[in-house]
Amino acid sequence: xxxxxxxxxxxxxxxxxxxxxxxxxxxxxxxxxxxxxxxxxxxxxxxxxxxxxxxxxxxxxxxxxxxxxxxxxxxxxxxxxxxxxxxxxxxxxxxxxxxxxxxxxxxxxxxxxxxxxxxxxxxxxxxxxxxxxxxxxxxxxxxxxxxxxxxxxxxxxxxxxxxxxxxxxxxxxxxxxxxxxxxxxxxxxxxxxxxxxxxxxxxxxxxxxxxxxxxxxxxxxxxxxxxxxxxxxxxxxxxxxxxxxxxxxxxxxxxxxxxxxxxxxxxxxxxxxxxxxxxxxxxxxxxxxxxxxxxxxxxxxxxxxxxxxxxxxxxxxxxxxxxxxxxxxxxxxxxxxxxxxxxxxxxxxxxxxxxxxxxxxxxxxxxxxxxx
Ligand SMILES: Cc1cc2nc3c(=O)[nH]c(=O)nc-3n(C[C@H](O)[C@H](O)[C@H](O)COP(=O)(O)O)c2cc1C
Numbered sequence: 001x002x003x004x005x006x007x008x009x010x011x012x013x014x015x016x017x018x019x020x021x022x023x024x025x026x027x028x029x030x031x032x033x034x035x036x037x038x039x040x041x042x043x044x045x046x047x048x049x050x051x052x053x054x055x056x057x058x059x060x061x062x063x064x065x066x067x068x069x070x071x072x073x074x075x076x077x078x079x080x081x082x083x084x085x086x087x088x089x090x091x092x093x094x095x096x097x098x099x100x101x102x103x104x105x106x107x108x109x110x111x112x113x114x115x116x117x118x119x120x121x122x123x124x125x126x127x128x129x130x131x132x133x134x135x136x137x138x139x140x141x142x143x144x145x146x147x148x149x150x151x152x153x154x155x156x157x158x159x160x161x162x163x164x165x166x167x168x169x170x171x172x173x174x175x176x177x178x179x180x181x182x183x184x185x186x187x188x189x190x191x192x193x194x195x196x197x198x199x200x201x202x203x204x205x206x207x208x209x210x211x212x213x214x215x216x217x218x219x220x221x222x223x224x225x226x227x228x229x230x231x232x233x234x235x236x237x238x239x240x241x242x243x244x245x246x247x248x249x250x251x252x253x254x255x256x257x258x259x260x261x262x263x264x265x266x267x268x269x270x271x272x273x274x275x276x277x278x279x280x281x282x283x284x285x286x287x288x289x290x291x292x293x294x295x296x297x298x299x300x301x302x303x304x305x306x307x308x309x310x311x312x313x314x315x316x317x318x319x320x321x322x323x324x325x326x327x328x329x330x331x332x333x334x335x336x337x338x339x340x341x342x343x344x345x346x347x348x349x350x351x352x353x354x355x356x357x358x359x360x361x362x363x364x365x366x367x368x369x370x371x372x
Contacts, residue, residue, distance in 0.1 A: 003231065005365055005372050008217050009240040012164060012185070013038055013065050013142060017362050018240025019230065020219060021354070022069065024318065026054055026061075027252040031354035033064040036362075040067040040145055040242075044118050048135035055139035065142035067166065070133045072149040073118055073278075073304065081124045085309045089302065094310060096299060100292070101312040104333060117308055118278075125305060137161055145187075148196060148280075155182050168221070168242070170198025170205070172212045179213040186213055187242045190222030194245040194271065194342035196282045197222070203236070210237035225344035227364025245271075245342040250354045256317040258329065259339050260351065268346040277315050277340075279307030285338035285345065289313045315340060 009018040016036030023029055029039030041058065043051050051068065058066050100106075121128045133154045137144055144158045145166040158165045159182070167178040168187040175186050188209040190202025202222040210218045220233035221242035233241045247253065249260040262285060272286050276293045279302055284290070293301060301307045316339035317328050328337055352360070366372055 002371065003234045003369055005230075005234075005362065005369065007234070007239040009185070009219065012217070015065055017358065018219075018234075019358060019361060020067065020240065020242045021247050021358070022242065022244040023247045023253065025247075025253050025255075026057055027254075028247050028250060028354050029066055030058055030061040031250075031252050032247070032358055033058075033062045033066045035355040035358045036064075037358050038065055038067060038143065040069050040143075042069045042071075043132060043136065044069075044071040044073070046132070047119050047121060048131040051132060051135040052139055055136065055141055058141070059139075067143035067145045068136040068139075068141045069145040069147060070129065070136055070154075071118065071147045072129055072133075072151065072154075073147075080120075080126075080305075081122065082120050082309065085120075085125070085305060089306050089310045093299060093302065097310055097312045100289075104336065106312060107327070118305065120305075133157075137163060146183075150178055150181060150183065152181050166219075169209070171200055172205075172208050175209040175213050175218075179216050183216070185217050185219060185239075187219045187221050188238070189242070190220075191273075191283075192223030192343040193221055194248075194283050194345075195340045196278070196280055197273065197342075198281070203232075206233065206236040206238055223342060223344045225347040227361050227366070227368060229344075230361055230365045231368045245344050246348060246357055247354060248339060248341065249348060249351055250357055251351060252354050254318050255339060256319070256325065256328065256337075258334050259316055259337070262338060263341060263345055263348055264350070266341070266345045266348075268343045271341045271343045271345050275301040275307060277308055277311065279304035282340060283342055284315060284340040287338040288336045290338075313337060 007018040015038045019037040021032040022040045024042045029041045032039035137158050143164045147168045150167045155165050164184045166185045167183040168189050169175045170189050188206045190205045191197050191199055206220045217239040219240050219242040220238040224241045224243050225246050230241050249263045270286055271283050273281050273283050274290045276290055
């Protein structure tokens with residue numbers, strides 16, 4: 001059967017192109033949805049109230065479908081408040097991180113930027129995630145996406161509200177597990193991906209998950225950067241692609257300018273796996289903070305969520321706050337912050353709008369396929 005860009009995903013989500021775009025920036029999400037793909041807003045740092053406000057903003061800025069993504073990062077962990085978690089971080093880790101902060105002259109609080117710590121409200125980590133997904137579902141986005149696991153309760157609530165549920169996985173075992181829980185679409189994310197990632201490459205993972213969960217539709221993620229990647233994903237049996245890294249340096253993204261420049265200069269091998277930010281394996285552009293934890297005699301990283309609760313450095317800088325920008329925009333500190341990013345970073349060689357990135361991907365795919 002000839003491959004076509006109009007896939008089951010387009011029918012399920014009522015979108016023109018089978019391209020989903022993950023971003024923490026609502027402007028990128030709205031731009032992709034308005035251009036015919038489906039933007040996905042990451043909400044891991046946001047309070048339930050902020051999630052409500054972001055969905056309302058998106059609804060005011062696009063009449064097309066978009067997704068809200070919640071990270072179920074603590075679903076299997078004990079109920080804990082920030083204060084209690086902080087007491088569990090060993091003193092030698094606090095001393096180590098305080099030392100870095102002091103050496104670099106970082107202030108106690110960095111205004112206008114989050115340290116990209118997952119949101120934990122006074123109710124504790126477990127309840128916070130529940131409040132996040134409840135807030136997202138209450139606002140009825142077209143799609144609800146879940147990373148790092150998902151619960152049957154969340155899936156049932158989304159379905160009762162008429163919302164499609166997507167779950168990201170990195171191996172066949174977890175694909176089978178979320179299929180059994182009743183998700184509508186599964187994202188098979190290969191190790192090439194930016195952000196939290198597993199061990200299996202996209203090329204090996206996608207066809208195995210397609211076979212394991214059929215007839216549930218599968219999206220390919222990890223290392224997809226242009227029309228060639230999109231066509232390859234379709235050839236592997238996916239009904240579309242789920243992408244992240246390529247949306248970081250677009251015009252609409254508030255990622256600091258010098259980090260966008262680093263992405264344009266970076267090569268495939270510059271995106272490395274580290275546990276230093278969250279305690280779980282995640283891929284990002286190398287920087288001095290990541291390197292510090294790999295030196296001989298370095299402390300082993302702590303498990304999630306302890307590793308992330310005290311660390312002194314943001315992974316990247318998303319802010320227009322002048323004080324915060326001034327703190328990081330010095331030749332010394334620029335080397336300590338970068339961004340989560342996948343291996344496809346080496347393919348990005350110019351700054352474009354989100355609409356242009358989407359159209360270039362579609363145009364190249366149509367060229368290869370010889371048909372829409
Ligand atoms: C900066 C960044 C942050 C990410 N944060 C999340 C997140 O909070 N939730 C999530 O589901 N996926 C997250 N991801 C993973 C993406 O959803 C997507 O699976 C991945 O970027 C696909 O691989 P690619 O980067 O090669 O396109 C993140 C990716 C990047 C690059």
